[in-house]
Amino acid sequence: MDSIRLKARAKINLGLDVLGKRDDGYHEVRMIMQTVGIYDRIIIKKIPEDEIRINSNLFFLPVNENNLIYKAARMMKDEYNIKEGVEIDLNKFIPVAAGMAGGSTDAASTLFGMNKIFDLGISQSKLMEMGLKIGADVPYCIMRGTALAEGIGEKLTRLTPMPHCWLIVAKPPINVSTKLVYESLDMGGISKHPDIDGIMDAIKRGDVEGVAQKMGNVLEDVTIPLYPVIDSIKKQMLKNGAIGAMMSGSGPTVFGIFPDEQTALGCQAVLKAQGEARQVYITETFN
Known part of the structure; x- marks a missing residue:
């Protein structure tokens, strides 16, 4: 070869x-x-x-x-x-x-x-x-x-594969340093720890809505105050049909889980028109 x-x-x-x-x-x-x-x-x-x-x-x-x-x-x-x-x-x-x-x-x-x-x-x-x-x-x-x-x-x-679902991935026109985000994290000031075991249980049950409700990312405590646009994109996704929305990793990308492709397409159009995200993709879970 x-x-x-x-x-x-x-x-x-x-x-x-x-x-x-x-x-x-x-x-x-x-x-x-x-x-x-x-x-x-x-x-x-x-x-x-x-x-x-x-x-x-x-x-x-x-x-x-x-x-x-x-x-x-x-x-x-x-x-x-x-x-x-x-x-x-x-x-x-x-x-x-x-x-x-x-x-x-x-x-x-x-x-x-x-x-x-x-x-x-x-x-x-x-x-x-x-x-x-x-x-x-x-x-x-x-x-x-x-x-x-x-x-x-x-x-x-x-783990048991995450059930298939439609996602929107939206990135605002900013770059975030993972190193800086972790260095800035105040362990004592974390507002809420995500229920990792609960997410695993929901995945095991094939409950996409359960996963969406329990999602959480402690690094949002650092990145969102620096870049409020992340929170704005999350809110837009939830307003336009997402059953859950969260920042991925250290950011600034936001993803939303949607009940079907049609709802995701509608939200994608809104996000593109609004212009806060430079890149807006529709995708799916892959296992």
């Missing part, structure tokens, strides 16, 4: 709780992760030169060692003594710096794809272990589906 085409899928958090800060500076989290239909397209090709080349449809993305794709490719080449090079074409559709693990899922797909085209036979668990060296979300992006994430996000437990 000389090349491979991949869909690097985005994630949302159906619940995000922070339990405390560790001595190493990382935070202990408890999150429900869910893969969605939005994806970046990645094509990986072998090249004879011992190089890593990245091409992107977005001019502002780095195509050097500052890109997680590069880090993943370099790790594979170094650890498995791969002498050939790779050219990686990235067509990016997942919003950037949006709390949807866009960079992590691109890195995950690079590890997966290079494993395939160089016929390395690396197990999924080993790929996940390697991915953790790149970022806390990379192991989940290799596993995908519905999962409970604990520790710094690397301890993963596969």
Whole structure:
């Protein structure tokens, strides 16, 4: 195999709780992760030169060692003594710096794809272990589906798949630093911890409405005061038929769960007309 085409899928958090800060500076989290239909397209090709080349449809993305794709490719080449090079074409559709693990899922797909085209036979668990060296979300992006994430996000437990539902994903024209949000979180001032166990129970019962009612993200306490537009988009979604709406990850992306595609389409039209969100997508849960 000389090349491979991949869909690097985005994630949302159906619940995000922070339990405390560790001595190493990382935070202990408890999150429900869910893969969605939005994806970046990645094509990986072998090249004879011992190089890593990245091409992107977005001019502002780095195509050097500052890109997680590069880090993943370099790790594979170094650890498995791969002498050939790779050219990686990235067509990016997942919003950037949006709390949807866009960079992590691109890195995950690079590890997966290079494993395939160089016929390395690396197990999924080993790929996940390697991915953790790149970022806390990379192991989940290799596993995908519905999962409970604990520790710094690397301890993963596969859950009953989230029932199919329609989603709107809306990103306002701002970028948020995950590092800054976590550093600014006041553990003592968290207004409400989400009911992670309750969300898992609702998923198990196939109760989409139950999931929507119990969703929560403690990082909203930090990001919404900095960017009130996030709260405004949430309110618009709820006003226009969402059964639940929440910020994903550290933000600023907001997603809403809808009872059907028609209601989601109506809300999408309202959000686009209102103009607070630059990118507004309709998508679905993916398992």
